[in-house]
Amino acid sequence: MKIAVCIKQVPDTEARLRVAPDGRWIDEADVPFVINESDEYALEEGLKLAETTGGEVIAISLGPERVREALRKALALGASRAVLLANTAFRGGDALADGRALAAAIAREGCDLVLTGSQSDDQGFGATGTVVAGHLGWPHAWLVMGVEVEEGGASLQVTREMESGTNEIFRMALPAVLEIQAGINHPRYASLKGIMAAKKKEIAEPSPADLGLQESEVGAAAARLEVLSVGFPESAAAAQILEGDAVSAAKKLVGLLQGEARVI
Amino acid sequence: MTTRIWAVLQQREGKLHRMGWEAIAAAQRLADELGGSAEAVLLGSEIGDLAREAAGHDLAAVRTADHPLLAGYTPGGYVATLAAAIGAERPDFVLFPHTYQSVEYVPRLAQAIGAALVPEAIGFERGEAGLVWRRPILTGKMQARVRTRGAGPVLVSLQSGAFSADSRRPGSAGVAPLPVELGAADLGREVLGVEQAGGDQVDLSKAEVIVAVGRGVGGADKLAPVQELAALLKAEIGASRPVIDAGWLPRDRQIGSSGQTVSPKLYLALGISGAIQHLVGMKGSTVVVAVNKDAGAPIFKVAHYGIVGDLHEVVPALTAAVRESRAAG
Ligand SMILES: Cc1cc2nc3c(=O)[nH]c(=O)nc-3n(C[C@H](O)[C@H](O)[C@H](O)COP(=O)(O)OP(=O)(O)OC[C@H]3O[C@@H](n4cnc5c(N)ncnc54)[C@H](O)[C@@H]3O)c2cc1C
Numbered sequence: 001m002k003i004a005v006c007i008k009q010v011p012d013t014e015a016r017l018r019v020a021p022d023g024r025w026i027d028e029a030d031v032p033f034v035i036n037e038s039d040e041y042a043l044e045e046g047l048k049l050a051e052t053t054g055g056e057v058i059a060i061s062l063g064p065e066r067v068r069e070a071l072r073k074a075l076a077l078g079a080s081r082a083v084l085l086a087n088t089a090f091r092g093g094d095a096l097a098d099g100r101a102l103a104a105a106i107a108r109e110g111c112d113l114v115l116t117g118s119q120s121d122d123q124g125f126g127a128t129g130t131v132v133a134g135h136l137g138w139p140h141a142w143l144v145m146g147v148e149v150e151e152g153g154a155s156l157q158v159t160r161e162m163e164s165g166t167n168e169i170f171r172m173a174l175p176a177v178l179e180i181q182a183g184i185n186h187p188r189y190a191s192l193k194g195i196m197a198a199k200k201k202e203i204a205e206p207s208p209a210d211l212g213l214q215e216s217e218v219g220a221a222a223a224r225l226e227v228l229s230v231g232f233p234e235s236a237a238a239a240q241i242l243e244g245d246a247v248s249a250a251k252k253l254v255g256l257l258q259g260e261a262r263v264i
Numbered sequence: 265m266t267t268r269i270w271a272v273l274q275q276r277e278g279k280l281h282r283m284g285w286e287a288i289a290a291a292q293r294l295a296d297e298l299g300g301s302a303e304a305v306l307l308g309s310e311i312g313d314l315a316r317e318a319a320g321h322d323l324a325a326v327r328t329a330d331h332p333l334l335a336g337y338t339p340g341g342y343v344a345t346l347a348a349a350i351g352a353e354r355p356d357f358v359l360f361p362h363t364y365q366s367v368e369y370v371p372r373l374a375q376a377i378g379a380a381l382v383p384e385a386i387g388f389e390r391g392e393a394g395l396v397w398r399r400p401i402l403t404g405k406m407q408a409r410v411r412t413r414g415a416g417p418v419l420v421s422l423q424s425g426a427f428s429a430d431s432r433r434p435g436s437a438g439v440a441p442l443p444v445e446l447g448a449a450d451l452g453r454e455v456l457g458v459e460q461a462g463g464d465q466v467d468l469s470k471a472e473v474i475v476a477v478g479r480g481v482g483g484a485d486k487l488a489p490v491q492e493l494a495a496l497l498k499a500e501i502g503a504s505r506p507v508i509d510a511g512w513l514p515r516d517r518q519i520g521s522s523g524q525t526v527s528p529k530l531y532l533a534l535g536i537s538g539a540i541q542h543l544v545g546m547k548g549s550t551v552v553v554a555v556n557k558d559a560g561a562p563i564f565k566v567a568h569y570g571i572v573g574d575l576h577e578v579v580p581a582l583t584a585a586v587r588e589s590r591a592a593g
Contacts (some may be wrong), residue, residue: 096374186511246577
């Protein structure tokens with residue numbers, strides 16, 4: 001199976017966040033970036049499926065040049081090629097614009113299956129993979145916690161998470177788009193050999209025209225959602241913060257839980 | 265022309281999802297704000313009773329898409345039905361509860377009909393910039409103010425609890441059907457069954473005290489001091505999702521939207537940032553204590569008491585303080 005895996009690079013969850021001078025996004029200077037959590041699981045699932053079906057994984061990402069590092073990591077883990085949509089025309093899109101661009105890049109590759117994460121830890125739209133499916137005209141599923149290729153290779157049995165601890169199981173025809181939920185597998189680590197091999201693998205960088213798209217169809221030009229400003233939620237702390245070093249704060253807390261709150 | 269606002273309700277096996285009431289409240293507020301009318305929309309099979317329940321609100325109408333192939337939810341069935349209905353009726357805004365169901369199909373609906381999409385809105389206001397929505401970014405650590413551009417309907421999903429169901433106005437609305445044309449080929453999947461995810465050996469819903477760990481605990485090998493504190497407090501251990509995904513604790517310890525919902529007397533959150541998917545599982549707790557090294561962590565917004573610090577220092581200190589006070593007790 002030829003599998004496209006869409007990955008996004010996002011700020012590390014531990015990153016110190018500051019608002020950028022223009023107020024419309026975070027200041028990315030000094031922020032460590034990592035592969036989005038659920039995308040790592042999507043990549044692992046793609047690599048596993050490629051191994052069992054004798055196929056290959058193509059890693060695709062939309063983002064600025066720094067994203068090369070994330071794609072290199074995907075190549076080191078076992079993807080055979082990568083595609084980076086870093087042309088400035090792709091910047092500033094929403095899920096609808098980015099989904100269109102990614103779908104066009106995938107269509108050019110002629111894949112049987114597309115895997116994405118279920119939600120990004122930066123914008124958190126939870127929508128881009130679904131929009132990709134819409135553009136390709138393929139069935140899709142969100143929050144996938146299990147994938148099995150059925151006999152004959154024309155369909156999948158998919159396990160999907162639902163609210164409060166239940167899963168739904170269904171059959172889907174291929175080609176399809178699956179948006180993978182964190183926890184579906186145990187992502188591998190890159191080997192030294194993989195890291196060396198990745199250096200020789202290709203990262204293509206198509207422009208909108210290469211994908212058969214107008215510049216007006218992608219990025220900020222096509223986005224239907226415009227960010228006016230970002231900021232921290234007001235009243236960050238409703239909690240009574242107990243000051244002091246660990247020992248004195250702990251003593252105060254235990255006193256309050258026994259006295260005021262009466263819960264221990 | 266007045267602005268038309270739809271609230272699409274969610275139902276399953278003869279019951280309306282409580283977040284549908286929040287969507288009705290939001291639709292009524294938006295209608296007040298923009299001088300428009302609010303309607304509720306319900307999809308399913310043999311949903312007359314549910315439609316009558318929804319009709320007990322101040323709405324211009326309840327519209328029902330009633331069809332055997334809508335008996336169970338499928339993204340294909342819902343997208344095809346709503347795309348046709350929106351195309352024919354031209355509502356300006358369509359509001360959805362932001363649930364595992366709607367997140368799966370609403371983006372595809374937006375793509376199919378050329379609508380703008382505002383995922384997971386937590387509020388709106390009208391000002392110089394027009395109608396501005398607020399939504400969480402960076403897993404709830406920050407928020408963005410956004411507005412939509414271009415013509416056509418705007419689809420908005422509403423985060424759980426963002427609009428209070430109690431604020432919805434009762435009334436009496438008529439029920440009117442929406443035409444549905446569906447074939448089995450539209451559904452996009454063949455549902456085979458439902459299973460319990462990862463076992464339900466541990467029932468945390470009855471626990472009086474829960475000590476919950478997040479990614480900040482740093483590894484399975486660092487759990488011993490937490491377990492010691494939990495034993496001392498006769499507490500159950502709980503965890504955020506990444507702890508489970510990493511295999512540090514079994515799946516039946518997970519608390520949150522895809523885990524268990526708990527309401528203990530005391531909930532101790534150690535190294536948990538406080539993402540909405542975690543908060544929905546524990547916000548019913550009587551007293552919440554958060555220990556986190558980041559003073560800006562959203563968990564401090566729902567906590568009653570907080571300690572800003574390294575949990576690896578605070579947890580042993582708490583154990584010692586409990587022992588000391590009991591010895592003195
Ligand atoms: C559809 C969906 C369903 C989900 N369902 C759930 C669910 O059911 N339950 C759930 O919990 N999540 C769920 N999530 C994931 C959720 O969005 C968050 O990613 C998750 O809750 C974050 O877990 P965390 O707080 O442990 O980790 P992080 O967000 O990484 O936070 C770790 C925290 O630990 C602090 N920290 C680090 N080191 C220390 C230290 N030494 N001492 C003190 N503090 C420290 C950091 O400051 C940080 O605040 C779901 C996500 C999706 C998309």
